[in-house]
Amino acid sequence: MTTPIEKKYIASRSKSEEKFKSAQSLFPNGVTHDARMMSPFPYYISHSEGSKKWDIDGNEYVDYKSGHGSMLLGHAHPEIVKVVSETVAKGSLPGASTELEVAWGKAIQDLVSSAEKIRFTSSGTEADMMGMRIMRAYTGKNKIVKFEHHFHGWSDCASATGGSDDNWEYGVPQQILDTMIVIQPNDISILENLLNKDDDIAGVMLEPTGAHMGLHPIRQSFLKELRQLCTDRGLVLMFDEVVTGFRVAKGGAEEYMGVTPDISSWAKILGGGMPGGCVTGKAEFMDIIEKASGSKGIYHPGTFNANPISAAAGATALSIVKNSNVNEIAAKRGQKLVDGLNGVLSKLEIPGLAYGQDSLVHFKLGVDADSVEDIITMTKEEEAKAYDGSVHHQLGLSLLNQGVDTWSAARFIMMASHTEDDVNKTVSAMENAFIEARDQGSI
Numbered sequence: 001m002t003t004p005i006e007k008k009y010i011a012s013r014s015k016s017e018e019k020f021k022s023a024q025s026l027f028p029n030g031v032t033h034d035a036r037m038m039s040p041f042p043y044y045i046s047h048s049e050g051s052k053k054w055d056i057d058g059n060e061y062v063d064y065k066s067g068h069g070s071m072l073l074g075h076a077h078p079e080i081v082k083v084v085s086e087t088v089a090k091g092s093l094p095g096a097s098t099e100l101e102v103a104w105g106k107a108i109q110d111l112v113s114s115a116e117k118i119r120f121t122s123s124g125t126e127a128d129m130m131g132m133r134i135m136r137a138y139t140g141k142n143k144i145v146k147f148e149h150h151f152h153g154w155s156d157c158a159s160a161t162g163g164s165d166d167n168w169e170y171g172v173p174q175q176i177l178d179t180m181i182v183i184q185p186n187d188i189s190i191l192e193n194l195l196n197k198d199d200d201i202a203g204v205m206l207e208p209t210g211a212h213m214g215l216h217p218i219r220q221s222f223l224k225e226l227r228q229l230c231t232d233r234g235l236v237l238m239f240d241e242v243v244t245g246f247r248v249a250k251g252g253a254e255e256y257m258g259v260t261p262d263i264s265s266w267a268k269i270l271g272g273g274m275p276g277g278c279v280t281g282k283a284e285f286m287d288i289i290e291k292a293s294g295s296k297g298i299y300h301p302g303t304f305n306a307n308p309i310s311a312a313a314g315a316t317a318l319s320i321v322k323n324s325n326v327n328e329i330a331a332k333r334g335q336k337l338v339d340g341l342n343g344v345l346s347k348l349e350i351p352g353l354a355y356g357q358d359s360l361v362h363f364k365l366g367v368d369a370d371s372v373e374d375i376i377t378m379t380k381e382e383e384a385k386a387y388d389g390s391v392h393h394q395l396g397l398s399l400l401n402q403g404v405d406t407w408s409a410a411r412f413i414m415m416a417s418h419t420e421d422d423v424n425k426t427v428s429a430m431e432n433a434f435i436e437a438r439d440q441g442s443i
């Protein structure tokens, strides 16, 4: 049965509905990224600027998808548009070294204290693959520890879930899954016990503020214990800073959490809205990529590595991060949104909590939680009370109908271009969304 919220969505998006019909015969599920699958059909965006984007039916949205977290500066930032236009006119891929790649590398070093050396890739997935290769080559060991729900792209190794999600592991050889060990975070004894039984572990990788952009938060004390244990036992510690990098602090989560990894992967904000990733780290680890006569080095080609357009956009974006208060603005707006969303929950007596690392806002509904610590210590029984995907879907569609685009009303990624008015509009839209969802019996 089509709900009233869905009817409204369909009624004002006839061009998108039509476009989706063509897309279905072109792409599996009609989309080009799994997270863009959407029922009854996705909306098609024509352009975006600042905190807003517009679809082909003329609907305007305050955007909290934020280019999957890449667009800290906002859409079509004038300085990025200028530098990309100028650079593309000079030829987009010379297949040779450029001054721009050196400028991009220096811009990273200016912000990230652990970045003694850098190697560029074209995406976060590739950067994570490179990071795992470094861990294995450096230690001569095969296995890598990752944490439940932590996301490191879609390579074979990164797709291991320890058997908890068949979908993710579908198509990945068992031999590869056997080289990945997936454990619970926030309890160092689990890793200690593992290390006592297994001497083939090369390193540990994690999202340093917690899985899914901090949805399942990591305690700072755990990160410190992890750092110590890796040092004591000769394991390589890798932070996946693909989302947190240049966002939670100018220098990433290593600055925000006060813990220094051996190597890190970066993407998203790194490329200023263009595709790009990199691995950074202490020279001791990164030099494993170097080829010297008589010694081996990790093989690393990649047609678009440090391509001029990404390098120009990335270096410009990082210099804006360095020289302005974009992180603080996005964090301030995030805090205002958290306060507003929690206010709506109290007013409507809906259980749940809005929380996050400043500019990454999560909205967990249906659970009894008053603090981040309640989220960390939540039992499986309590977790099971959380509103499921179908409720979030209706809430997300209602927000879209009101001109607010979120990750299904569960995640809001802030940009420095969000205004206080954007946030006020979002909080009111969220209140209406709950009321509409209640009226149609979804919650």
Ligand SMILES: Cc1ncc(COP(=O)(O)O)c(C=O)c1O
Pocket (backbone or CB within 6 Å): 068, 123, 124, 125, 126, 128, 151, 152, 153, 154, 207, 213, 240, 241, 242, 243, 267, 268, 277
């Ligand atoms: C923490 C994390 N690591 C890695 C990736 C993969 O990056 P990409 O999509 O650039 O391949 C993502 C993507 O969302 C991510 O959130």
